[in-house]
Amino acid sequence: MSAKPFLRIDNIRKRFGPIVASDGVSLEIEEGEIHALLGENGAGKSVLMSMICGMVRPDEGEIIYRGQSVRFNSPREAIRQRIGMVHQHFMLVPNLTVAENYILGQGSALKVINDMDKVDAKIRELSDRYALDVRPDAIIEDLSVGEQQRVEILKVLFHGIDLLILDEPTAVLTPQETDRLLALMGDLVKDGKTVVFISHKLDEVMRVSNRISVMRDGRVVHTVNVGETDARGLARMMVGRDVGMELPRSPSAPGPLVLSVDNLTCRGETGLPAVRGVSLDVRAGEIVGIAGVSGNGQTELSLALSGLLPVDTGRVVLNGKDITGLGPARINASGFSHIPEDRHKHGIVMSLSLGENTILQRYDQPPFAARGMLNRRAIGEHTRDLIKRFRIKSRDENQRIGDLSGGNQQKLVVARELARNPDFILVNQLARGIDIGAMEFVMEEMLKQRDSGKAILLISTELEELFAICDRILVMCHGEILGELPPERTRLDELGLLMAGKRADVVQPPLAS
Amino acid sequence: MEQVNQGVRENVYPQAAQALYRTLSQAAISAVTPIAAVLVALAFGATLLWLNGFDGTDVVTVMIFGSFQDTRSVAEILLKATPLILIGAGLCVAFRCSIWNIGAEGQLYVGAIAATFVGTSIDGLSVWVHAPLVMLAGALAGAAWAGIAGYLKVRFQASEIVTTIMLNYIAIILTSYLVTGPMKDASAAYPQSARLVREAWTPRIVSDMRLHIGILVAVVLAVALYIFLQRSSRGFALRVVGLNPHAARYAGMDVRRNVMIAICISGALAGLAGAFEVAGVTHRLYQNISPGYGFEGIAVALLANNNPLAAIISGGLFATLRSGSEVLQITSQVPQVLVLVIQGMVILSVVAFAKFRDKFRFVA
Ligand SMILES: Nc1ncnc2c1ncn2[C@@H]1O[C@H](COP(=O)(O)OP(=O)(O)OP(=O)(O)O)[C@@H](O)[C@H]1O
Ligand SMILES: [Mg+2]
Numbered sequence: 001m002s003a004k005p006f007l008r009i010d011n012i013r014k015r016f017g018p019i020v021a022s023d024g025v026s027l028e029i030e031e032g033e034i035h036a037l038l039g040e041n042g043a044g045k046s047v048l049m050s051m052i053c054g055m056v057r058p059d060e061g062e063i064i065y066r067g068q069s070v071r072f073n074s075p076r077e078a079i080r081q082r083i084g085m086v087h088q089h090f091m092l093v094p095n096l097t098v099a100e101n102y103i104l105g106q107g108s109a110l111k112v113i114n115d116m117d118k119v120d121a122k123i124r125e126l127s128d129r130y131a132l133d134v135r136p137d138a139i140i141e142d143l144s145v146g147e148q149q150r151v152e153i154l155k156v157l158f159h160g161i162d163l164l165i166l167d168e169p170t171a172v173l174t175p176q177e178t179d180r181l182l183a184l185m186g187d188l189v190k191d192g193k194t195v196v197f198i199s200h201k202l203d204e205v206m207r208v209s210n211r212i213s214v215m216r217d218g219r220v221v222h223t224v225n226v227g228e229t230d231a232r233g234l235a236r237m238m239v240g241r242d243v244g245m246e247l248p249r250s251p252s253a254p255g256p257l258v259l260s261v262d263n264l265t266c267r268g269e270t271g272l273p274a275v276r277g278v279s280l281d282v283r284a285g286e287i288v289g290i291a292g293v294s295g296n297g298q299t300e301l302s303l304a305l306s307g308l309l310p311v312d313t314g315r316v317v318l319n320g321k322d323i324t325g326l327g328p329a330r331i332n333a334s335g336f337s338h339i340p341e342d343r344h345k346h347g348i349v350m351s352l353s354l355g356e357n358t359i360l361q362r363y364d365q366p367p368f369a370a371r372g373m374l375n376r377r378a379i380g381e382h383t384r385d386l387i388k389r390f391r392i393k394s395r396d397e398n399q400r401i402g403d404l405s406g407g408n409q410q411k412l413v414v415a416r417e418l419a420r421n422p423d424f425i426l427v428n429q430l431a432r433g434i435d436i437g438a439m440e441f442v443m444e445e446m447l448k449q450r451d452s453g454k455a456i457l458l459i460s461t462e463l464e465e466l467f468a469i470c471d472r473i474l475v476m477c478h479g480e481i482l483g484e485l486p487p488e489r490t491r492l493d494e495l496g497l498l499m500a501g502k503r504a505d506v507v508q509p510p511l512a513s
Numbered sequence: 514m515e516q517v518n519q520g521v522r523e524n525v526y527p528q529a530a531q532a533l534y535r536t537l538s539q540a541a542i543s544a545v546t547p548i549a550a551v552l553v554a555l556a557f558g559a560t561l562l563w564l565n566g567f568d569g570t571d572v573v574t575v576m577i578f579g580s581f582q583d584t585r586s587v588a589e590i591l592l593k594a595t596p597l598i599l600i601g602a603g604l605c606v607a608f609r610c611s612i613w614n615i616g617a618e619g620q621l622y623v624g625a626i627a628a629t630f631v632g633t634s635i636d637g638l639s640v641w642v643h644a645p646l647v648m649l650a651g652a653l654a655g656a657a658w659a660g661i662a663g664y665l666k667v668r669f670q671a672s673e674i675v676t677t678i679m680l681n682y683i684a685i686i687l688t689s690y691l692v693t694g695p696m697k698d699a700s701a702a703y704p705q706s707a708r709l710v711r712e713a714w715t716p717r718i719v720s721d722m723r724l725h726i727g728i729l730v731a732v733v734l735a736v737a738l739y740i741f742l743q744r745s746s747r748g749f750a751l752r753v754v755g756l757n758p759h760a761a762r763y764a765g766m767d768v769r770r771n772v773m774i775a776i777c778i779s780g781a782l783a784g785l786a787g788a789f790e791v792a793g794v795t796h797r798l799y800q801n802i803s804p805g806y807g808f809e810g811i812a813v814a815l816l817a818n819n820n821p822l823a824a825i826i827s828g829g830l831f832a833t834l835r836s837g838s839e840v841l842q843i844t845s846q847v848p849q850v851l852v853l854v855i856q857g858m859v860i861l862s863v864v865a866f867a868k869f870r871d872k873f874r875f876v877a
Contacts, residue, residue, distance in 0.1 A: 330765075
């Protein structure tokens, strides 16, 4: 290690009330490296990075940057020292344009507004240089998650940085977008920048980083060069045991038909057709996967199934009952659970407690309510039970869910949806942001649900996730189901072709009636 | 040394004590910030008065304590607090549901009109029937008036900020029209309605003071609304709709229905406040039945951080300032404008402190 590292974190402590988020953490980052940060949900990765970029102030300890002890009181001060961060939850104003978002909160915003042409030009130049494909006049809410991600990255580049921190940048990206991002990280390093990035995906960590640090319980417990270990070793460092990459599972025994979708069409938010004649069946005791590049109608399909988007034509039948266009309340009551794609938009209410988020659908049903009043004892008991079973790292059931780490929020959503004892579970991105240990647990839980006779539809852009637990995989492209495959890795090429929209002869037609 | 101390402290206090400590410190923070806000604003006010050549501290003292001279003046404060608490507590419900009802003033006026109608056109009922009937009429009229804005919002996505302000104008002008025309007391020279029959009057608490039972109703309703919001299923749904309408829809809550309920509750309380002004204070409908209670109620809710329980206190505080400024106008040379400026400072300072509190929560 060089005598004077680029950035040195020395024995930092940070507590939130009784919770110790950083417990004397130390870490060194060298100039020009890609440094990956791993760790279980709630290990303290986001908090540590937030302290480097001025979002959160440490209680104790020192940050030494280019040989000088620094203390940032705001992200703006950190940016001024050329340190920028892209957060796990995007921080863009949805109804403003890209350029407007960039100048927002700059002290000189008023001055800049007269110079919008220059701002636009700078955005275009950076966008071209790093092939980010960002238009300065695009409105944020019209952009896909992947595009927003690039907008966030360009935002920090726009302000000029030498150290870029990315908090789980790939959690919401498709494999293609991920490849692109990893390439971008390489380009940035070539331009003399340093990158720190947090991820739960070991393969991409192995692919791009120079060094890897593993956090546990608020401390960095290992730092290794990338050549010195493998994914298995990393997993063991993270969770302290071997994590099975292959889940043991019995062959499925499909029972009666639970969900049947017949020739469903619906339009997206923009009014353009998004789902175009989708037919599919899910039986009790099977997990059906839908693979596809995101933006091919999966979002709209899941919203339409759960009653959040109007259905144009077609029918959705659940347990023999026509639920087409019934609205979420009655669909939920028909034994329908939904783990949504966008947990911050649909899945949780950030400023409410864990307990309140647990009863989001059942707030007026016994045992959580009696004679119109909430039963706090029952809510507390139920939530504590879920916290224990799903190992959700939290203070207690009264903690604000927004203060939980990202992965722990997702675990609560999964726990809540399974606890409602549904017949059918719609899952759109199961493992978004949860660590490998928790992922294994959640997948096992899904298999258990399957074996107990539930019907599960798993929409995912993660092929690993699909291969691990699905009994058959449908491929969706341009709003249509193009074909069906068994979940065998040997047919990966075929899957790739289908996802790109090319029908191959070998492909069986979809199972729909 | 410090670390050792910390370790000891953790061992001595078990978890329960820590939880208690947490609750208490949170309660302290939420109680202290508005008080601090008011004190800071009054300090600024005193300085401002001093710059204008008045004895600042003296004037501010009069403003706060001047109206606490005897029981009678305290009763007058409570009389002013009644509509402020009612409107403030009602608006807490609407604001928690993210409905920006700026129309409490108009809802108060239609409540007063309905109360006057029921109080003048029916005769021969017992006070046990007639007085409650008047209150009910006021509340229903206020709810209906607010419901118009609610309907326009859920049906046509019309901004309630705009519609409620427009409805304010309509209600106020309608009142003028009624007391100069159809409802005018024929025997009176001034634009005013006929006097409500005695049985329709809101009973007084002590017979020789104007203070009526409305203050008790206001306090009870504020407590009830607090319980409703925090402990009932419906209140929970209102809060979820206010915080994240997408999640509310996902969870199967009827967003439109909850919006209607919330805006109608706030309208009902404003209408009730109007009924009390007529049936409890003036006994007739006048053109300017409200000195702006509907707008001040917004500040009451704001100061209370949208907590109906706290609206009792903040309503009382605004009533005190209002009475104090009346005393000032009689006893000193301070122009009313300066008094209004000080009131404005209180509101601004509360907003600033609320921001500070949020920041504190995030960092701590
Ligand atoms: N504002 C806050 N208030 C209270 N507790 C907090 C706050 N922010 C973080 N924490 C707690 O600090 C701990 C570390 O959280 P952090 O977000 O750093 O985890 P993480 O390693 O990023 O996890 P994940 O992989 O799930 O994103 C968690 O237990 C979390 O609940
Ligand atoms: Mg995190």
